[in-house]
Structures are given as C-alpha cells and as structure tokens.
Amino acid sequence: MNHNPEPPPLLARIPADINKPDKIAYGLTIRQLLIVTLTGGIAAAIYYLFHQLLPVVILAAILLPLLALGLAVALGRRDGLTLDRFALAALLHARTAKKFVPAPDGVAEPPRWCCLRGQLPAPLRLPVRAIRTDGALELTDGGVAVLVETSTLSFHLRTTGEQAALVGAFGRWLNSLETPVQLLARARLADLSGLIQAIEHQAEVLPHAALAEAAREHAAYLGDLNSTRELLTRQVLVVLRDHPATSRARRSVRRAASAAIVLRRAAEAERALAALGVTARVLDADQAAQAIAECLDPGGRHPFGQALPDELISATHTTTHNLGGNA
Structure with a gap:
C-alpha cells in the first residue's frame, strides 16, 4: 500500500512590525544609542564640573534621576510608540484643535463684540475631495482611489495542502500588483x-x-x-490607488482616465481573489461614503443614504429619531 503523507506546512516567519528599525549595537537602534550617549554625556559633564563643589550624595540625587529618565526614554514604549514619540504626539494633540468642521475657505473669526470661550474649530481637510458615481474617490493630491470590500475565509480549518494553495494564490496576486495597495481590516459594531x-x-x-x-x-x-x-463584525477593505501622470490634458480628463485604470485594476483583483474563494466587490458612491464616515467616527450613528451638505431634501420620512434632545 502506498501512503502519501501530506507535505509539511509552509512556514515563513514575518515580523509583526516590518518597519522596525535595525539594531546597531548591544541590541539598540541608532535612536536609542544617541539618547543613551547624550544622557551619559550630560551626566558626565555635570559630574566633571561639580564633583569638587558638591557632595557625592547630592550629585547622585541629580545624576541618577537623569540617567533613569534617559534609559526610560530610550528603552520604554507606550501604545506601540517609543516614549519620546509618544510625548511628541501627546504635545501635538494637546496643541491642536479637537473639533473640525467642513470649511474649505477657512473658519471665519467671530465678531469683536462676541466673547469667545475656548478655541475655534479647525477646518476639516480630508484626503478625499469628491466621490464619483462609480465609486472612485477623487483625492486632494490629484490621485484616484477605489475601495474594494472582500469577504474572509477560514485558514486554520483548511488542510496543509489547501493552506499552501491559498498562500500560493495570494502570493501570485500580490506579485501581479503594479502599484502599492493598502489592506485595511477593521472591526465595527454589528x-x-x-x-x-x-x-x-x-x-x-x-x-x-x-x-x-x-x-x-x-x-x-x-x-x-x-x-x-x-457584537462586532470584521470588514476587510482593499484600497487601490492611481496617480495620473502630468500632462497638458485637463484635470477632469486626467481624473477620468485614472478612474478607468483603477476600476480595471479593481476588476482584476476581484477575479484574482475569486480563485481564493474570497468574494470582492467595488463599493459604489453611497457605500464608499458610508465606509469613510464610519472610519472617521467609529461607533457613531451613520444612517445610510445621508444627504450632502448642499443637497436639497425634498422628501420626509414618517419616523423620527430623538438623538438626545427635544426639538
């Protein structure tokens, strides 16, 4: 009897953080070495200048907290960031406005007779300028993007051969890409x-x-x-993008050509992912606007089919929703 065991699983160890900086010496990166060296240099300079003037106890009380702070900044992490970058992000967050409003021409200053308490809202500058009827997103930098929603599949429930086939098919699709593609997996309320x-x-x-x-x-x-x-549900979005080449043609013509290219790539991605058993579909204008609104305000209430700010509402619904106030 011939017995053909299944081939061994294909294993490839990929670090979770592919942008992790290289370690230069003693398991430390360049940034960590610079922080440790700078802290040690400052501590050595203080000791050299004041070791004959101050007692050892006072010098230790000054230098030990300084060294501990330098090591904590160099080696510590918070929420996936180093402490220096975390402190910089906290400072920038504290100095920026917390409320943003759609104001392409800027937020108007209040009149002189108005006593302003707090800060004015800042203009909301989204990377998306407009959404076409075919679902293509016109970006502020001149590019065009398309959102493709895909289904998920159970990988660990497959046999070793099926897992190898899935990895191979997914790898062939990745190798066929001509431009960078963003894969976004997010959890939302169901x-x-x-x-x-x-x-x-x-x-x-x-x-x-x-x-x-x-x-x-x-x-x-x-x-x-x-x-x-x-209850949570998982949504996987594939973001395909194309940036039109600089030419003498009108901007609308360039955007239309770029939208046709990125939609063709989306159709190719749908066919390639179908070989994996993954269902993919291009989000239309309403669905793309819904996805962007949910990403900007996770957990908020976003009714489907909202009217645009400058759109005339010509029909009313019989049901009303109280959002926490009395009209």
Whole structure:
C-alpha cells in the first residue's frame, strides 16, 4: 500500500512590525544609542564640573534621576510608540484643535463684540475631495482611489495542502500588483435588527407551525443577543490607488482616465481573489461614503443614504429619531 503523507506546512516567519528599525549595537537602534550617549554625556559633564563643589550624595540625587529618565526614554514604549514619540504626539494633540468642521475657505473669526470661550474649530481637510458615481474617490493630491470590500475565509480549518494553495494564490496576486495597495481590516459594531425583522416576517409565511415557532424563537434569541452583547463584525477593505501622470490634458480628463485604470485594476483583483474563494466587490458612491464616515467616527450613528451638505431634501420620512434632545 502506498501512503502519501501530506507535505509539511509552509512556514515563513514575518515580523509583526516590518518597519522596525535595525539594531546597531548591544541590541539598540541608532535612536536609542544617541539618547543613551547624550544622557551619559550630560551626566558626565555635570559630574566633571561639580564633583569638587558638591557632595557625592547630592550629585547622585541629580545624576541618577537623569540617567533613569534617559534609559526610560530610550528603552520604554507606550501604545506601540517609543516614549519620546509618544510625548511628541501627546504635545501635538494637546496643541491642536479637537473639533473640525467642513470649511474649505477657512473658519471665519467671530465678531469683536462676541466673547469667545475656548478655541475655534479647525477646518476639516480630508484626503478625499469628491466621490464619483462609480465609486472612485477623487483625492486632494490629484490621485484616484477605489475601495474594494472582500469577504474572509477560514485558514486554520483548511488542510496543509489547501493552506499552501491559498498562500500560493495570494502570493501570485500580490506579485501581479503594479502599484502599492493598502489592506485595511477593521472591526465595527454589528446590528441584527434587520435580520431579526426578516426572520419574523418570514415566520408568518412558513408552511408549518413548528417551523414558524422555531423561527420566532430564533428571532427572540437574536434579539436578546443584540440587546445584551456588543457584537462586532470584521470588514476587510482593499484600497487601490492611481496617480495620473502630468500632462497638458485637463484635470477632469486626467481624473477620468485614472478612474478607468483603477476600476480595471479593481476588476482584476476581484477575479484574482475569486480563485481564493474570497468574494470582492467595488463599493459604489453611497457605500464608499458610508465606509469613510464610519472610519472617521467609529461607533457613531451613520444612517445610510445621508444627504450632502448642499443637497436639497425634498422628501420626509414618517419616523423620527430623538438623538438626545427635544426639538
């Protein structure tokens, strides 16, 4: 009897932080070596200048905290950042405005008779200038991008051969890319209200009473789950981008040509990912606007199909939503 065991799994160790700086000496990077050297130099200079004037106890009380601070800055990390970069980010966050408003021409100053308390909002400068009807995003730097939403698959539940085939197919797609591609995986809140309503509606037309009762019980279970748990769903977005070449053609013509190119690449990505069993689709204008709004305000309420700031609302809905105030 011939026994063909499965091939060994293909393992490739990739560091979690591919942008991690190289270690030069003693397991330290250039930045860490500079901080340690500067701290040691300052401590040595203080000791050289004052060791004959101050007692050893006072020098130790001055130099030991200084050395400890330098080592903490060089070796410490907070939220994935080094302490010096974390302190710089905290300083910049404290000095910048916390409220942003859409103001392309800038925020107007209040009149002189108005007593202003706090800071004025800052203009919101998004990298997206406009969203075309075909879903292409016109960027402020002149480029065009497209959002492609993909489904997920279970990798660890596959056999070794299937895992190797998936890795090979995914690698072939990556090698076929001509331009940089961004893969964005984010978790967002899941709302089962629509599914619950669909099940309850379908339960009314089921042919058997036992099936209808089971459907109602399942809808009740989903309702309890939706109200008592914080449900999350994972969304994977592939961002394809193209920057039009500089030419004498009009900007609208260049953007249209760039949009056609990036949409063609999106169609090629859909076909390549279909070989992996991954369903991909290009987000249209409304879906792309919804995805951008959710990324800018995670966890907020973003009803689908919102009107634009300069768009006339010619229809009203019979239901109203109270957002925490009395109109």
